[in-house]
Amino acid sequence: MMIFAQQNERTIGAPDKLFGVSSLAKERIAQIGKENVINSTIGVLLDEQGKLVVLESVMEAVRGLTREDYAAYAPILGLPEYLEAVKTAVFLEEPPEGCYVESCYTPGGTGAIRNAISAYTIPGDKILTSDWHWSPYRLIAQELGRTVCCYTLFDETGKFHAASFEAALSAILAVQEETLIIVNTPAHNPTGYTFTDEDWNALLTAVLKYPDKKIALLVDIAYLDFAGDGKTNRAFLKKLNGLPEHILPLIAFSASKGYTMYGMRCGAILCMTPSSAIAEEFKDVMRVESRASWSNGNRAAMAVIAKILADKGLLAKVQAERQHWLEVLCPRGDAFMEEARHVGLKTCPYDAGFFITIPCDDPEGVGKRLQDFNIFAIPLGPGIRISVASNTVAECRVMPSKIKTAIAQSR
Ligand SMILES: Cc1ncc(COP(=O)(O)O)c(C=O)c1O
Structure with a gap:
């Protein structure tokens, strides 16, 4: 029930899942250091140091x-x-x-x-x-x-x-x-x-x-x-x-x-x-x-x-910069998918881009177990969403086996 605002059949005031998991990740980083936490909640492209990529052009x-x-x-x-x-x-x-x-x-x-x-x-x-x-x-x-x-x-x-x-x-x-x-x-x-x-x-x-x-x-x-x-x-x-x-x-x-x-x-x-x-x-x-x-x-x-x-010159610069970052992004997705195949983790079909999704029965439970491994990802629909855009290749290699374990443990 709302106090003064009108509900109008909407769900209002429910905790924001993305924001919730992302603040937990930040808290853990403050406790044990950035190098010990994989924050896979961020939906933007980050460089290898975890900083926002901004095209200079x-x-x-x-x-x-x-x-x-x-x-x-x-x-x-x-x-x-x-x-x-x-x-x-x-x-x-x-x-x-x-x-x-x-x-x-x-x-x-x-x-x-x-x-x-x-x-x-x-x-x-x-x-x-x-x-x-x-x-x-x-x-x-x-x-x-x-x-x-x-x-x-x-x-x-x-x-x-x-x-x-x-x-x-x-x-x-x-x-x-x-x-x-x-x-x-x-x-x-x-x-x-x-x-x-x-x-x-x-x-x-x-x-x-x-x-x-x-x-x-x-x-x-x-x-x-x-x-x-x-x-x-x-x-x-x-x-x-x-x-x-x-x-x-x-x-x-x-x-x-x-x-x-x-x-x-x-x-x-x-x-x-x-x-x-x-x-x-x-x-x-x-x-x-x-x-x-x-x-x-x-x-x-x-x-x-x-x-x-x-x-045309400036556009070419934008395209060249993008190409550079695409070459940073693609190996992350490849690393995750290669490792997923290696450990037998089933993912949704992935071709390209910022995210990979792993279908599972208990996304909330799996998400919580992953946090025990200091991995933070978003439960989304019937799955867990990983943001390869915001993780390094090394982190992408680590995640699949941990996710597999977390799924097995949450059964
Ligand atoms: C699938 C999809 N569509 C549209 C958008 C819109 O983003 P923006 O409003 O920032 O252009 C996003 C942003 O995350 C998205 O993921």
Whole structure:
């Protein structure tokens, strides 16, 4: 029961799991020293000394900002040069042809998810994502009076569970005229899974079965620029071009990871549509959504992204720096997976990115036992999430056998 605030059917005041485990990790570090604790709770990229990675080339652009870049309002939709820049950031050298692409500033990918749900579904609607998912999807939907329904992401062979997706979509569309689907790829949070060509084909085949329904398909690409080869990972974008009008592909772009601008709150929502009317309407509806939530965006952050994408030399520097850090990140994931195979620890399929997830029956119990080994990780859904982005290769090698033991002990 709330005292003065209104519950409005929400869960409010429950302890924040992530924050809880992360403060326990900090306490243990204070007691026994950083070198004796593995803190795998942090969802950002850290260097080998445990410091936040900040791209120097991005800082170069930040330092070049003018007083007006910081102080003036930006248009509600975003600075025009930013709206173009994010298209380049998403599509690089291969902008889609034959469809309309529009964009709107949002504070991070989070704002894009919020605007997408609010603009393209109605209160009471069910929206669809996978059972393993980033938990704010649920929270944002709930805050807007919508509910998240889940399909099972992996079948028993560890492949995309197309049948489960199809069944869940069919159940929703049996009672609704519209829905929104969230797909988080490449390098899905929390598993690190990347949708394959086949997965996309299966997903789109299912979506195309409902010519009388309106389906918004939101692709959350938060980890796109830290997921490996940029061109390969953007191949799916071509499949979103040429879909019929009643399917609206939306992209949630985030500068948090790819440009290490987590705190500057910079992102965008983009639409791709064969209809000029739907594209115009996108801009109109996004103006209202933004106006009614955060109003104008962070002009300084937009100016930074606009500057980088307009300057080939600077963009090349950003890409080279990212490549360097990708070469730091990948061996961590590889080390964890290699060791997991070695000790026989079953993980969710991992391709790339910041996180690896280990399914288990008693995530809370396993999490607590891991703390006895001075390892701190987040219990998430029916599993434990490891953040390889914030651990060294040596730490990644240590964790699998300890997790295996912790699972065995919690049975
Ligand atoms: C899957 C996923 N989507 C979106 C986001 C949005 O991040 P931001 O709002 O900082 O861009 C995150 C951040 O952790 C994420 O993990």
